[in-house]
Structures are given as structure tokens and as C-alpha cells.
Amino acid sequence: MKSSIQKLTTAIFLSALLAFSLHSCPAAAQEAGIPATSESQSFYESRQVQVVIHGDTNRDGKLDDSDCDGRERWSWQAGAFVMANLDDDDRSGKPDAYDQIVNGSIDEQDLARFRVLFDPALPSGAEITVDASDAPVNIFQNSGNGWKFLTNQTPLVLAASVRIELGIEAKKFAGVDGWNGRIVLRATVRLDGRIVAEDQAEARVAPWLMLPNSAPTRAFYLATGKYDNSAMMAEVKNILPRWGVAFPTPHLAKNWQEMWLQDSLEIGYTEIPGGARMYVVLNGIRGADSFGPTLLGRDIGVITVGKNRGMTGHDAWVDWFGNLEVSHPTREYPFGRIYYGRNTDSGVGLHPDVVRFLEAQILQDPFWVDTSWLAIKHVDEIFNVLPGSDGRGVVIMGQPAAAAAVLGQPLDA
Structure with missing residues (x-):
């Protein structure tokens, strides 16, 4: 059984997380002891959100804190794109998106990059998962030594960094098998089996x-x-x-x-x-x-x-x-x-x-x-x-x- 101190710590953490807004980037790097880089300062100022997921929302070809605004709703004016990865970089005779691996450094270039940012004060035992619902996509986490395939239930590997890089590829274009091309990505923090924080980003498969x-x-x-x-x-x-x-x-x-x-x-x-x-x-x-x-x-x-x-x-x-x-x-x-x-x-x-x-x-x-x-x-x-x-x-x-x-x-x- 858990000790009374563990139970109390969990209860305080849950109540604190549930009180936070989930509509802006998380904050408070200095309070959490994170090195005060310009990016971490801008990202961790208000301590309002405990987890954030975003892609290249402003479509400038890179990921940074400016991509947090507007990430929840995709439109033709703003929002991340994901590529239908249908070429064959490893010459296997089938499209790269039809397997669950990243087929080398060239195939890596066909992945749309997303970030998951989380509170460094997450207690031991907390898990973060990323869910794309039923969208026909493959999601990978950059482990530093390669790309790990994720299912909707696979917890992210929480390393020392509070920024986790994801690579996402679509298996088809919009208009195939009735799919409208929309992708809703949800990052969920669970503690003791309970959802304590969530964030959402919308994306779309890039058109043919x-x-x-x-x-x-x-x-x-x-x-x-x-x-x-x-x-x-x-x-x-x-x-x-x-x-x-x-x-x-x-x-x-x-x-x-x-x-x-x-x-x-x-x-x-x-x-x-x-x-x-x-x-x-x-x-x-x-x-x-x-x-x-x-x-x-x-x-x-x-x-x-x-x-x-x-x-x-x-x-x-x-x-x-x-x-x-x-x-x-x-x-x-x-x-x-x-x-x-x-x-x-x-x-x-x-x-x-x-x-x-x-x-x-x-x-x-x-x-x-x-x-x-x-x-x-x-x-x-x-x-x-x-x-x-x-x-x-x-x-x-x-x-x-x-x-x-x-x-x-x-x-x-």
C-alpha cells in the first residue's frame, strides 16, 4: 500500500494540475530549476499548462514557442501539415508508411516534426501518451538513438529534457477511403491511472x-x-x-x-x-x-x-x-x-x-x-x-x- 505521504503528494499534484488552463504553452522554467535559455524563459513563464503538443503551426519550417498559439484548431491559414509518406526510400518495394519503422536518414526527412513539452516537476509514475484517434498515421518518438514507434497506449520515454520530439507520417491522402485528412493529436498525462492533464493539436495531411x-x-x-x-x-x-x-x-x-x-x-x-x-x-x-x-x-x-x-x-x-x-x-x-x-x-x-x-x-x-x-x-x-x-x-x-x-x-x- 502507498504511504500517507505518497497519497497526499499525489492528491496535491492532481488538484494543482486540474486547476491549470490547457490553452497556452506551459511555463515557469526558473521556478522548476530549468536553465534559463531564451526559449525556456518564454515557454515557462506563467506555469499555466502541464503538457503541450504542437507542430509547425505557423508553417515557417521550424518548431519553436511561436507555434503554440493556435495549435488547437487547424485551418488553411495556420496549422501543421503531415506528409503522406508514400515513397520507398529503402527500396523495399512498398511505401515507407506501410511499415512501423523509420527507413533510414532519408526517410526521416519525410516525417513532420512535433514536440511534446511537459512540466519537469511531474512526479515519479506519471505517464504521457500521444493519441491520434483513428487517423491513418504513424507516430514515432526520437529517442536520441533512433525512432521508436508509438501506439495510442505507448507511454513516451520521459528523459531529462522536458521537450520530446515526435515524427509523424500519414499513410494516405485526404479523399482516400473517406478520410477528410484531419489529424487530432492529444497528449495526455496520467497519474495512478487518472487523467491529470491534456492538450490537443490539430493537423492535416498535406494535399496531393x-x-x-x-x-x-x-x-x-x-x-x-x-x-x-x-x-x-x-x-x-x-x-x-x-x-x-x-x-x-x-x-x-x-x-x-x-x-x-x-x-x-x-x-x-x-x-x-x-x-x-x-x-x-x-x-x-x-x-x-x-x-x-x-x-x-x-x-x-x-x-x-x-x-x-x-x-x-x-x-x-x-x-x-x-x-x-x-x-x-x-x-x-x-x-x-x-x-x-x-x-x-x-x-x-x-x-x-x-x-x-x-x-x-x-x-x-x-x-x-x-x-x-x-x-x-x-x-x-x-x-x-x-x-x-x-x-x-x-x-x-x-x-x-x-x-x-x-x-x-x-x-x-
């Missing part, structure tokens, strides 16, 4: 952003094998050096659909403040898209949204990604705006699962364009956006009448 055609070209992909495209490849070999881009090893198409590589995938990216950009391939759902998954590797992830619908007739090509494009960045849409085709005669547009996924990213606000008058019904046959000589985007539009005049015969779109 589709790259426009006006983005700088870093890599070039093409396919061969089902049609004779040797003349095109010879021309491409002459053009790519002007962009400083290497000619790739052509993908050997397994079926005729893969020859149309533009329809097989879209390339986007995700990033968090202070972190490196991760490119993420949105792979095709035609049932004939084997190239995209081969790109999985360091700093390149691959996702698939939706399943092949087996469309036929005039809508047979509706889910090919030539029917999905994004504009050049504009003042209203600094990441560009996504557009896709819809056959207004049949009411069929791009796969609903893909559209919902794109809408869940918020920032590129998709809209549809009537493609009913086209034979293939792909929006990229109506207009596209290319880089202009002045750095701005240039809209290129098809003109069937002008083409007919050049050919000297009428055209059936």
Missing part, C-alpha cells in the same frame, strides 16, 4: 497537387513496342538536350493502351514547410497501366484511386487520364486549377472516385468541361496549357475548322 504542363521538365517518359514510333523517338532524342533532360529507357508496353502513356498516369507532388518535395504518381485505372508502379522509389510515391469501371461505347475512354488536366497557376489558383471532361449526352464524366479524391485536396478545385462533341471525349483534345516565353502559361486550343482547311476536307470531331 497535380503538376501542370507548364512546370519545368525534369524527366521524360515514353513507351514503345506495340506501334512503330521510332521516328518520334528520334525527334525526341534531339529535343530533350535543349531542356537538359536525359532520354529515358522506353517503357516496353504490355498492351496497346500503354502506348498512350499520357493516358496512363498523372504526376503530382506533396510537401510540407521546411521539407523536401515528394513526387507522387496517380496511376491509371484502365486495367492496362503497368508503367506507373515502376516509378516507386526514393522521393517518388505511387497511388491508385478507384477501380476500372469497364466503360464501353462512346464513354469507353472516359477514365483515361488524357481526360484530366490542370491549368497554369493563376492569381486565384496559385497551384493551378484541375479540369476534366464530361459527356453531357450520357451524363458520364471522369471516374467519381478520382473526382472526389481531387476535390478533397481543396487547393486545385476541379471543374468539368463538356466533351460530348468529341469522339474520344478527352478534355486535352480541346485545350491545354503550355509554358510561354515570358514564364506565364499559354492556352493552346484546337481549331477543327482550321485543321479542316489545312487538310482540304471536313472533319468529324
Whole structure:
């Protein structure tokens, strides 16, 4: 049994903690005997909170006391982001977030950093846990000798420092499996099984952003094998050096659909403040898209949204990604705006699962364009956006009448 002194100490500690506010950073470093650094002074002045959890709330790429304000509620204006860690830094053949380890120093860079700050006067036996509820994330604690995976019930290792570093990765993007992308992190202090202090921080998984055609070209992909495209490849070999881009090893198409590589995938990216950009391939759902998954590797992830619908007739090509494009960045849409085709005669547009996924990213606000008058019904046959000589985007539009005049015969779109 506990001694009367232990019981009294616990009771006093509980009553003191429960009286404190949980809406500002904890304080009183000098009273607690913590070395008076500028950071600890600002953090421990008022002794109002016994535990705090926060990420990069102000999005300046670093963690400090200024991130404490506003940490409880995430918005597009402020609040921490977490990256969907879907690349394969250790070349295991699966996304890094699908395991419960940090796959080396490169994978470490894909973790969003959070801090847990606690009262150094916590008595022996107190435990702190971090809970993300049912959000699809992995949480790790930096032990100084590596990263320890945490479950919702795993107590943090309370070392001499009152600042604990966490690394968090998401397993998917918003819009996948109905997830809205929000992450509520709760730090809880328990003593003798009782909750004596809590704090909360909200975060969101960083969005998947589709790259426009006006983005700088870093890599070039093409396919061969089902049609004779040797003349095109010879021309491409002459053009790519002007962009400083290497000619790739052509993908050997397994079926005729893969020859149309533009329809097989879209390339986007995700990033968090202070972190490196991760490119993420949105792979095709035609049932004939084997190239995209081969790109999985360091700093390149691959996702698939939706399943092949087996469309036929005039809508047979509706889910090919030539029917999905994004504009050049504009003042209203600094990441560009996504557009896709819809056959207004049949009411069929791009796969609903893909559209919902794109809408869940918020920032590129998709809209549809009537493609009913086209034979293939792909929006990229109506207009596209290319880089202009002045750095701005240039809209290129098809003109069937002008083409007919050049050919000297009428055209059936």
C-alpha cells in the first residue's frame, strides 16, 4: 500500500494540475530549476499548462514557442501539415508508411516534426501518451538513438529534457477511403491511472497537387513496342538536350493502351514547410497501366484511386487520364486549377472516385468541361496549357475548322 505521504503528494499534484488552463504553452522554467535559455524563459513563464503538443503551426519550417498559439484548431491559414509518406526510400518495394519503422536518414526527412513539452516537476509514475484517434498515421518518438514507434497506449520515454520530439507520417491522402485528412493529436498525462492533464493539436495531411504542363521538365517518359514510333523517338532524342533532360529507357508496353502513356498516369507532388518535395504518381485505372508502379522509389510515391469501371461505347475512354488536366497557376489558383471532361449526352464524366479524391485536396478545385462533341471525349483534345516565353502559361486550343482547311476536307470531331 502507498504511504500517507505518497497519497497526499499525489492528491496535491492532481488538484494543482486540474486547476491549470490547457490553452497556452506551459511555463515557469526558473521556478522548476530549468536553465534559463531564451526559449525556456518564454515557454515557462506563467506555469499555466502541464503538457503541450504542437507542430509547425505557423508553417515557417521550424518548431519553436511561436507555434503554440493556435495549435488547437487547424485551418488553411495556420496549422501543421503531415506528409503522406508514400515513397520507398529503402527500396523495399512498398511505401515507407506501410511499415512501423523509420527507413533510414532519408526517410526521416519525410516525417513532420512535433514536440511534446511537459512540466519537469511531474512526479515519479506519471505517464504521457500521444493519441491520434483513428487517423491513418504513424507516430514515432526520437529517442536520441533512433525512432521508436508509438501506439495510442505507448507511454513516451520521459528523459531529462522536458521537450520530446515526435515524427509523424500519414499513410494516405485526404479523399482516400473517406478520410477528410484531419489529424487530432492529444497528449495526455496520467497519474495512478487518472487523467491529470491534456492538450490537443490539430493537423492535416498535406494535399496531393497535380503538376501542370507548364512546370519545368525534369524527366521524360515514353513507351514503345506495340506501334512503330521510332521516328518520334528520334525527334525526341534531339529535343530533350535543349531542356537538359536525359532520354529515358522506353517503357516496353504490355498492351496497346500503354502506348498512350499520357493516358496512363498523372504526376503530382506533396510537401510540407521546411521539407523536401515528394513526387507522387496517380496511376491509371484502365486495367492496362503497368508503367506507373515502376516509378516507386526514393522521393517518388505511387497511388491508385478507384477501380476500372469497364466503360464501353462512346464513354469507353472516359477514365483515361488524357481526360484530366490542370491549368497554369493563376492569381486565384496559385497551384493551378484541375479540369476534366464530361459527356453531357450520357451524363458520364471522369471516374467519381478520382473526382472526389481531387476535390478533397481543396487547393486545385476541379471543374468539368463538356466533351460530348468529341469522339474520344478527352478534355486535352480541346485545350491545354503550355509554358510561354515570358514564364506565364499559354492556352493552346484546337481549331477543327482550321485543321479542316489545312487538310482540304471536313472533319468529324
